[in-house]
Amino acid sequence: MKISSGWEQSIYVLLILSRLPENKAINSLALSERLGVSHSYLKKIIKALVNEGLVKSSPGKTGGFSLATPLEEIDFYKIFVAVEGRGKVFASQNLLARFLNKDKSEIQKCAISKAMDHIEDTLKSTMTAITLESLLTQIEKSYDLTDLDDWIKENI
Template identity: 65%
Template sequence: MKLSSGWEQSVYVLLILAQLPQNKSMNSIALSERLDVSHSYLKKIIKCLVNEGLIISVPGKYGGFSLAKSLEEITFYDVFVAVEGRGKIFASQQLLKKFLGEEEGHNAQKCAVTDSLESIENTLVSTLTSITLGQVYSQIQSHYDLKELHQWVEDNV
């Protein structure tokens, strides 16, 4: 399984927006330039974050985006759902019957492959749900000096 690049971009957009002073917003151009990513793709990702209620779109000439929730309230799974969608992560094609053949396929009930994938999915969802962006930001703060980031945010608000 491979997460889209939009998932990682979303995480960093949320981490940047968390640096904004209260009642301030930042536009998508500044965000895409800071992350050095495609502006058109980032706008699509931001739309997903808005639709999922993770960020707020502020209209107007000086509008932009701001966080709708604190980093402590946003999990990796929330970001995953916003970017990748709400469907099953692993969708079984129910190939057991084909694998067993016409005769034995009629007896097929329990598929070890599907069961294993469901177990993996449950573990993945549980793990993604257990990690908040607040925890991630705390780790970043403990390892790096964020003065340059804070100055950049101040200059781009």
């Protein structure tokens, strides 16, 4: 399994949006330039965040994007679902029946499928435990964000 680069980009977009002054928005071009990522890909990622209700879109000349959900309500799993989709991380191909050369009705749930379900549950639990608010608090303790805040003022 490989998580797309869009997931990491989403985290940084949300962190930037959390620092916007109230009732202000920023455009996707400015965000892509700040992060040094593809503008067309970032627009798709932001659209997914909008569709999931994490970001709001404002049309018009002074429009752009702003945070729709408080950081304390956004965890890594919500971002993962927005970007990667709601499907299971591991979808069993039910190969045990072929492995054993038996009819599917003759076998119990595959041990491999059970293990992968456990891994997925653990991944979800771990991702749910990490909120963007706690992440931003750690970043603020370790780094001076003055440059970022100045850049935001210039680009809103």
